[in-house]
Amino acid sequence: MTSSLTPSPFSEHDHKKCVREALDTAEHICVIRGVQLTPIRHKVLELIWESHKAIKAYDLLDRIKPLMDAAKPATIYRALDFLIEQGLIHRVESLNAFVGCRCSAHQHEQLLLICNRCHDVEERPATKVMRALAQEIEQAGFIVHRKAIEIHGICAKCEAQAGNPN
Amino acid sequence: MTSSLTPSPFSEHDHKKCVREALDTAEHICVIRGVQLTPIRHKVLELIWESHKAIKAYDLLDRIKPLMDAAKPATIYRALDFLIEQGLIHRVESLNAFVGCRCSAHQHEQLLLICNRCHDVEERPATKVMRALAQEIEQAGFIVHRKAIEIHGICAKCEAQAGNPN
DNA sequence: CAATCATATGTAATATTATAACATTCTCTT
DNA sequence: AAGAGAATGTTATAATATTACATATGATTG
Numbered sequence: 470m471t472s473s474l475t476p477s478p479f480s481e482h483d484h485k486k487c488v489r490e491a492l493d494t495a496e497h498i499c500v501i502r503g504v505q506l507t508p509i510r511h512k513v514l515e516l517i518w519e520s521h522k523a524i525k526a527y528d529l530l531d532r533i534k535p536l537m538d539a540a541k542p543a544t545i546y547r548a549l550d551f552l553i554e555q556g557l558i559h560r561v562e563s564l565n566a567f568v569g570c571r572c573s574a575h576q577h578e579q580l581l582l583i584c585n586r587c588h589d590v591e592e593r594p595a596t597k598v599m600r601a602l603a604q605e606i607e608q609a610g611f612i613v614h615r616k617a618i619e620i621h622g623i624c625a626k627c628e629a630q631a632g633n634p635n
Numbered sequence: 636m637t638s639s640l641t642p643s644p645f646s647e648h649d650h651k652k653c654v655r656e657a658l659d660t661a662e663h664i665c666v667i668r669g670v671q672l673t674p675i676r677h678k679v680l681e682l683i684w685e686s687h688k689a690i691k692a693y694d695l696l697d698r699i700k701p702l703m704d705a706a707k708p709a710t711i712y713r714a715l716d717f718l719i720e721q722g723l724i725h726r727v728e729s730l731n732a733f734v735g736c737r738c739s740a741h742q743h744e745q746l747l748l749i750c751n752r753c754h755d756v757e758e759r760p761a762t763k764v765m766r767a768l769a770q771e772i773e774q775a776g777f778i779v780h781r782k783a784i785e786i787h788g789i790c791a792k793c794e795a796q797a798g799n800p801n
Numbered sequence: 802c803a804a805t806c807a808t809a810t811g812t813a814a815t816a817t818t819a820t821a822a823c824a825t826t827c828t829c830t831t
Numbered sequence: 832a833a834g835a836g837a838a839t840g841t842t843a844t845a846a847t848a849t850t851a852c853a854t855a856t857g858a859t860t861g
Contacts, residue, residue: 505808505809507809507810509809525846525847526846526847526848527846527847539810539811539812540811541811541812541813542847542848542849543810543813543849543850544810544811546847546849547809547810562729562783562785563728563783565818565846565847565848580768580771582772582775584777585780591775593771595767595768595771597767597770597771598767600767601763601764602746602761602786605746605759605761605763605764606748606786606788609748609759609790609791610790610794611750611786611788611789611791612788613786613787613788614751614787614788614789615786615787615788616785616787617728617783617784617786617787618783618784619728619784620768620772620777620779620781620782620783621779621781621782621783622772622778622779622780623778623780624775624776624777625776625777628778671837673838673839675838675839676838691817691818692817692818693817693818705839705840707839707840707841707842708818708820709819709820709821709839709840709841709842710839710840712819713839731817731818731819731847802861803860803861804859804860805858805860806857806858806859806860807857807858807859808855808856808857808858809854809855809856810853810854810855810856811852811853811854811855812851812852812853812854813851814849814850814851814852815848815850815851816847816849816850817846817847817848817849818845818846818847819844819845819846819847820843820844820845820846821842821843821844821845822843822844823840823841823842824839824840824841825839825840825841826837826838826839826840827836827837827839828835828836828837829834829836829837830835830836831832831834831835
C-alpha cells in the first residue's frame, strides 16, 4: 500500500522503524561516549529524521518553536553542531541542509545521492569509490580531515516514475 | 627562489603564466561558444585566479569595488553564475567560495583537495575515482546532474613544512 | 555545605551569503 | 529608428550562520 504521491527511494520502507532505529542507535552511542543527547538535541535529531530529505536550519527552527518558545537560531545550530560532531547527521554542503546519518557506528563518510526531484538523500558506503579515493589522496600526499561527496541528480524511483507515470 | 612564507602546493610554479593560460583559455572558450566574457566577468575571473585559494563572493566584491564603484552583490553573483555555467570556475560548496578551474575544455567535474592550512585548492581529475563513482551511481540507478567531491585536510606542502619547519 | 567548574541553554545582536524585482543601458538586427 | 535580447544598475530583502554575554544546571570537591 505505498502511495506514489511522494516518490522516494525510501517510499517502500517502514519509516517509523527507520526513525526508531536511528534514535535508538543515537541514544546508545551517546551513552557509550558519555555525551549528552539532551532533550533539545534529541528533538532536533527526531525532526531531521522525519524524512530522508535534507532539512534547513531555519525550517528546523520553525518546527521546534511551537514546542520550545525560547528556540533561537543558536539553539538549532548548537544542536546541529553536536549531532555532526557525533556523526549522527550529515551536513549536506551543497544544500546548506542536514540529513540523518544511518552509518553512525560505522564509517561516517559516505557518498550522498541527492535527488533533485523528490529531494531524498541516500547514503551509500561505496567502498570501491572510497578505496580509489584513498589511493588518489595518498598519491597526492594529502592528509584527509573530512570528505564531502555529493551527487545531485534523479533517483531511480523518480526516474522510473518519469518514464512510467501512472 | 621560492619563498616558504606562503606554503602552497603551487608555490613552485609560475603563477603569472598560470593565470595567463587560464584567461586565454577562458577567452577562447567563450569565443567558440559565442558567449560574452564581458569586462565584469573577465575581471571577476581574473580576481579569482589571483591565487589558488577559494575566494568568497563578498571578498570579490570588496576587491572589485575600487575599480567599479557601481558593483553590488548582484554584480558579483551574476558574474559567478556565468563563470560556473561555462565551467570556468568551481563553486566550493563546503566553503561557499569560488576557485578557478583548469579543466575548462575537458571534464569539469573533478575532485577538489582543500588545504585547511594554506587554503589552496587543488583539482584532480582522479579518473579511477570517477570511474568507480560512475559505477556506483549506475548501480544505484541514479542519473547524475552534478558532482561535488571536496576533500578537506592538509596538503603535501604544508605537511612537509610541519614535519620539517626550516 | 559552599565553592568551583564544566556543560548546556537563553537571549540579543549582528555578520555573512544570496536572491528577487524592476529599471536602465547596450548591442545587434531588421 | 524600432524592437529584441542580453547584460548591468539599483534597491531591498531573504536566508544562513556566528558572536558574545548572561543564566542555569549538575557534578566534583575543598
